[in-house]
Amino acid sequence: MQKDKFFKSIKNKLHPGEKLVSTHCCYCGMQCGMNLRVDTSTNTIIGVEPRYDFPVNLGRMCPKGVTAYQQVNHPDRIKRPLIRRNPAWKGTAQGFEEVSWDEALTYIVDRFRQLQEAYGKDTLSVYSGVSMTNEKCYLTGKFARVGLQTRYVDYNGRFCMSSAAAGFNRSLGIDRGSTVPWSDLHQTDCLFIAGSNAAECHPTSMFRIWEVQNRGGYLIVADPRETPLARRADVHLDLRPGTDLALANGLLHLLIKNGYTDEAFIQNHTNGFAETKALVEAYTPAYVSEITGIAEEKIIRAAEIYGKAPEAIVMFCRGVEQQSKGTDNVSAYTNLALVTGKIGRPKSGVATFTGQGNGQGGREHGQKADQLPGYRKMDNPQHVQEVACAWGIPVEEMPQKGVSAYEMFGLMLDKTIRGLYLLCSNPAVSAPNQNHVREALKSLDFMVCVDFYLSESAEYADVVLPTTTWAEDEGTTTNLEGRVIRHRQAQSWYAESKPDWWIQIEIAKRMGRGQYFAHLNGPRDIFDELRRVSKGGTADYYGITYEKIEEQQGVFWPCRDEHDQGQPHLFLDKKFYHPDGKAKICALPYRPPAEEPDAEYPLRLTTGRVVYHYLSGNQTRRIPFLRDMYPDPLLEVHPDTAKAYGIAHGEKVLLKTRRGEAVYKVKVIAAIRPDTVFVPYHWGKDESINLLTNPALDPYSKMPEFKACAAEIVKLEKGERLHG
Numbered sequence: 001m002q003k004d005k006f007f008k009s010i011k012n013k014l015h016p017g018e019k020l021v022s023t024h025c026c027y028c029g030m031q032c033g034m035n036l037r038v039d040t041s042t043n044t045i046i047g048v049e050p051r052y053d054f055p056v057n058l059g060r061m062c063p064k065g066v067t068a069y070q071q072v073n074h075p076d077r078i079k080r081p082l083i084r085r086n087p088a089w090k091g092t093a094q095g096f097e098e099v100s101w102d103e104a105l106t107y108i109v110d111r112f113r114q115l116q117e118a119y120g121k122d123t124l125s126v127y128s129g130v131s132m133t134n135e136k137c138y139l140t141g142k143f144a145r146v147g148l149q150t151r152y153v154d155y156n157g158r159f160c161m162s163s164a165a166a167g168f169n170r171s172l173g174i175d176r177g178s179t180v181p182w183s184d185l186h187q188t189d190c191l192f193i194a195g196s197n198a199a200e201c202h203p204t205s206m207f208r209i210w211e212v213q214n215r216g217g218y219l220i221v222a223d224p225r226e227t228p229l230a231r232r233a234d235v236h237l238d239l240r241p242g243t244d245l246a247l248a249n250g251l252l253h254l255l256i257k258n259g260y261t262d263e264a265f266i267q268n269h270t271n272g273f274a275e276t277k278a279l280v281e282a283y284t285p286a287y288v289s290e291i292t293g294i295a296e297e298k299i300i301r302a303a304e305i306y307g308k309a310p311e312a313i314v315m316f317c318r319g320v321e322q323q324s325k326g327t328d329n330v331s332a333y334t335n336l337a338l339v340t341g342k343i344g345r346p347k348s349g350v351a352t353f354t355g356q357g358n359g360q361g362g363r364e365h366g367q368k369a370d371q372l373p374g375y376r377k378m379d380n381p382q383h384v385q386e387v388a389c390a391w392g393i394p395v396e397e398m399p400q401k402g403v404s405a406y407e408m409f410g411l412m413l414d415k416t417i418r419g420l421y422l423l424c425s426n427p428a429v430s431a432p433n434q435n436h437v438r439e440a441l442k443s444l445d446f447m448v449c450v451d452f453y454l455s456e457s458a459e460y461a462d463v464v465l466p467t468t469t470w471a472e473d474e475g476t477t478t479n480l481e482g483r484v485i486r487h488r489q490a491q492s493w494y495a496e497s498k499p500d501w502w503i504q505i506e507i508a509k510r511m512g513r514g515q516y517f518a519h520l521n522g523p524r525d526i527f528d529e530l531r532r533v534s535k536g537g538t539a540d541y542y543g544i545t546y547e548k549i550e551e552q553q554g555v556f557w558p559c560r561d562e563h564d565q566g567q568p569h570l571f572l573d574k575k576f577y578h579p580d581g582k583a584k585i586c587a588l589p590y591r592p593p594a595e596e597p598d599a600e601y602p603l604r605l606t607t608g609r610v611v612y613h614y615l616s617g618n619q620t621r622r623i624p625f626l627r628d629m630y631p632d633p634l635l636e637v638h639p640d641t642a643k644a645y646g647i648a649h650g651e652k653v654l655l656k657t658r659r660g661e662a663v664y665k666v667k668v669i670a671a672i673r674p675d676t677v678f679v680p681y682h683w684g685k686d687e688s689i690n691l692l693t694n695p696a697l698d699p700y701s702k703m704p705e706f707k708a709c710a711a712e713i714v715k716l717e718k719g720e721r722l723h724g
Ligand SMILES: Nc1nc2c(c(=O)[nH]1)N[C@H]1C(S)=C(S)[C@@H](COP(=O)(O)OP(=O)(O)OC[C@H]3O[C@@H](n4cnc5c(=O)[nH]c(N)nc54)[C@H](O)[C@@H]3O)O[C@H]1N2
Pocket: 028, 029, 064, 160, 194, 195, 196, 197, 198, 200, 201, 202, 222, 223, 224, 225, 227, 239, 240, 241, 242, 243, 244, 317, 318, 319, 320, 353, 354, 355, 356, 606, 607, 608, 609, 610, 611, 612, 613, 614, 615, 707, 708
């Protein structure tokens, strides 16, 4: 049998009494295709099988993907709404009583109304996330602005994609995470990847990355740690955390000096080259080596490979974006593609690895403090008018723009915000500077949390509402390529849980705003409205339908009308999305992280992920296999550093910064720079590394500096326990 025929003949084995529901993983931006196994007699999800037809992962899944189904009927699911009337229990899991939906919703609406009557509409806030479908993300923005009539809405993408978004908008005039489809990755000649631990965080991309090298192409990786991705790299640029801007300028310097620029492309399709060229003249390999700690030869070699490669893709992830200059880093790495003209054609371009499942779609349709559906801007009066008109509200009723996620906590503490509707996020683990954040949550007059498990954040709530998991509802997400895909419902709503859209529509009706929501009876209606409202915006979904998604295995936005097939490649016509059609090459001088090591805190702390856990860990810490594989956070320390501190592998030590401290078990590992330590952030309470992280914000994206701050290790005396 021929090889491809043989592979096509692989069929998922269907057991009697079962059906397979073809859908996608709930976790990361890869949005891998998967089939859920459903027992038809009980209508419950009982397992997972690979799905070979989805072109992005072609049947592959990672350890989180194959166990994701175990969340759905997990014993920890919240079954009924919970109310806690005594605020003395705030910050604990105690004092909640189960109530009916009617009682919970009546209580919420009474409290919301009281607060708004006493303190104005903007006293309420909505803090959301993008593990939800486009339908839910779109509705959440409308729920905040039209249902609750508040300006304060923002979401966890502020901690995730906001720097990529701001950088792409500035450089290219559009924020679609990738200018090429993922099927281009393995066909290019050179991948330059900065600040991504793809082998653990986007594992089903790895076969494409390795394929580049197997075909004789090159892989360049910039990361302070020798990750599995970096280990295979032709050049590993092992930089100090927080120094990417110097590296990118240094590479640009060499590309220009050694004649790898595309003069015609620069002339016809970009602005800003002369200024940038003048700036990077100073970024010689010696100077850049001094700032970054990377050997000069490596910088020279990397520039030569990228410069010579006929086709190349520059990629990055949170390692470069979660900095107080994340936006500048994104633009500076995008400069490499713009000066060499390696963008706007197949197999060449720029891409960020989008983080959350709907990290792309969820940032396009109006959950952001300064943005409306279709990627419209709140500071553009015409955009505001268009959306007000589509929603049927007078334009004067459209709330002003609000503030970013982290800034909302400050407003809670000063009582500008007294009420919070939290959904799809767990900021009591994931936000930086936890001591401040937890105090802010505690200070609220009234807080609602919508989740399917009792999260660390839910412990601060007065009311907890149980919602459905991804597998109990249908809708669309937009994956890291910009491809809009369909999730299908595989099981009915668990116990008394309700989908987020149901809850929001119900609250809006009870707040007296039913006329703007009553026509929405489920995901399809909401998607239809989203399509219409996004029409004419940058992120135009008007031409996308559930049927077209089915026919084409997803549709890439923009997709403007029924005849449009969508755009897998951006800028093939060399037209960028700035008014003059040109991209912007940006002159961005290097500046250090907001906090540099000193005598008191001599180490650099960086934070991130491991393959077995997802974000705040509220989902994955409950899955037995994942918990067993990685039960507690570990502090990664280089052997030389461990020796200098006299600490051993497995020993518990205190790690501290200017904001907080926590005790961690040491993992001695040669794959990290001696001046740097790393801790994954998937744990809460006393184990949360975000007790220590620096909330210094990027001026454009408002992204906190999760990736670089100054820290110190304190050896504990034998048997010493900290703070009880
Ligand atoms: N297993 C798993 N997969 C996930 C997630 C998860 O929680 N777990 N989350 C998803 C989400 S929402 C996201 S945002 C993505 C994140 O995916 P990644 O960004 O790949 O993950 P991180 O571990 O945050 O950081 C990536 C790398 O940045 C490096 N780094 C640290 N500081 C610097 C620096 O200053 N410069 C450079 N160049 N590199 C630096 C770290 O050493 C790390 O290897 O993953 C997605 N996939």
